Amino acid sequence: MSPPVAESYFGAVDRSRAGLAASKIGRGFLRLILVARDLGAFFLITLSVIITKSNVASKMMHPMMRREMTRAGVRLLPMAAFMALGIGFLVIGQSVALLTRVGAQELTGKIMVAVVIRELGPAVTALLMLSKIGTATVIELGTARAMGEIEALEALGIDPVHYLVAPRVCGMALSTFALTVYSILLSLAGGYLFAFLQNVPLTPEVYLSQIANALRWSDFILLALKTAVFGGVISMTCCYEGLARPLTLGEVSEATTRAVMQSVVLCVVFDGIFLIQTLV
Amino acid sequence: MNTRTLDQAGIVAELQGLRLTSSGLADGVEFDELNCTLCEGDYRVVVGATGSGKSRLIETLAGFARPSAGVIRLFGRDTSVLRGDDWVELRRRVGLVFEEGSRLFPQMSVYENVALPLCYHQNQTFDEVGSQVNQLLDMVGISQFKDRLPGRIGRSWRPRVGLARALATKPGFLLLDNPLAGLDQEQAAWWVGFLGKLSRGHEFFRGTPVTILATTENSGSWQSSGCQFTFLREGKWTSTEVLV
Secondary structure (H helix, E strand, O other): OOOOHHHHHHHHHHHHHHHHHHHHHHHHHHHHHHHHHHHHHHHHHHHHHHHHOOOOOHHHHHHHHHHHHHHHOHHHHHHHHHHHHHHHHHHHHHHHHHHHHHOOHHHHHHHHHHHHHHHHHHHHHHHHHHHHHHHHHHHHHHHHHHOOHHHHHHHOOOOHHHHHHHHHHHHHHHHHHHHHHHHHHHHHHHHHHHHHHOOOOOOHHHHHHHHHHHOOHHHHHHHHHHHHHHHHHHHHHHHHHHHOOOOOHHHHHHHHHHHHHHHHHHHHHHHHHHHHHHHO | OOOOOOOOOOEEEEEEEEEOOOOOOOOOOOOOOEEEEEEOOOEEEEEEOOOOOHHHHHHHHHOOOOOOEEEEEEOOEEHHHOOHHHHHHHHOOEEEEOOOHHHOOOOOOHHHHHHHHHHHHHOOOOOOOHHHHHHHHHHOOOHHHOOOOHHHOOHHHHHHHHHHHHHOOOOOEEEEOOOOOOOOHHHHHHHHHHHHHHHHOOHHHOOOOOEEEEEEOOHHHHHHHOOEEEEEEOOEEEEEOOOO
16 A cells, blocks of 8 residues: 555655755765865875975075964964963863862862863964964965966976975974963963962962873873874865965955864864873 | 978977867867977967967966877977976976966065075075076166065066066076067067077077067067067967068
8 A cells, every 4th residue: 555645755855855965974075085185195295395305495495484483483472372371260260169169179280281281272272373374374375376376486496385385384383382382381370370369279389299290291292293283284284275276366265264174173183083092 | 380300409399299278268279280399599479369279388388288189398308207306397497477467476576586486496595696686687677676566566567577587597498478468569679679689699598599489469569570470370370480
């Protein structure tokens, strides 16, 4: 016996919706794989250029790298300081309030290490780098691509990856590391300042010894790796989206959005990998 | 297009059975095969209407577009098999002046635009290449603009910056995409005369002749230059040694 017409119709609609959703997810997944493949290829090309051409045009390239580090590092210091102090205040404020209630103030240092040093410090600095320098990078490179400047470089026998990408990647990776260390130190200082202003019974010696006890040697290695990876991922993704495909000026904004989304997703994925590494 | 005998010294460019790809050009354009040999000091102008494929020829010779068939040999090397650093090396010997503003780097001054290839290839700072840059700027008559950004100089002067930049690496083969577009008669006469001097051997190149391939929409300004002409109409190439 055939089903009633309405049931058959809605059943068909449901099946077709499910099919559409599955196809959308499938397409999205395939797109993700393709992007990952292209980014991987771009990463390998850039890495080989950085290694093989480290001495090519060094009198011009090294100052460019320093300029990139100044732009991505030194000029971001005030903003990074503001955010680091804010994070220190917030984390200490929240944790001291909670820990005082349960009488576990000796865990303050552990919480600062787990939250600020292992997670928030690198993540917030990476976001700051992405929003301020990453987006600017996509716009600069995308505009250069759209205006034909990349072909002009190639016509002069200048490798665009060496001239445009290598200084940015090195500058951003090193600056992300330096800024993260700076932000973490300021967050810890800001946290203590908040505790001091709130008359929390916590001496600097106790606070520092709690932090020192909570730290492991692997934290330093993971911090260096994590920040370099975040900086590398953001700079690579932004350079790739700006350079890798022919753009018109109108497409630059879309490329910027894409670069931000891809950078965030990749940073979260790598952060997850580092978290697993920490927990194991 | 005429083919010169290969026993003449210094073959710079050889195009054998070259067919340009017509994608992005006017509908229905099918290019004939182009067979051509350019020797040291040749000065050839390709004349064709807008959208006829002149720029495609320049792009193809510069390696920015692939031909649909045929072989391009520049300085004896088949460009289809060149990869990476080999292309970079070859491009230093092939100068390219782009159309419309010459794709200058807008954030760099005129001086820096010209100095860039010198600094990169000679591993020198912008200050260290000063004498070479000043010589190039003097040669093309734009030293008065050297500290200005390209956007701050007149449109008709910008192609000269592109020319100075292209000559910085002392190329043996110079490609120019419609260099006279939008220029007045006086400027056009300067270009035609200067390119003629280059092809005969300029003192900047210590008298070595530069092979020149330029494109234009209007052959009028080139008539007294003594250059060879190739006409491109609806995908067909026809050549004359001297325009009558």
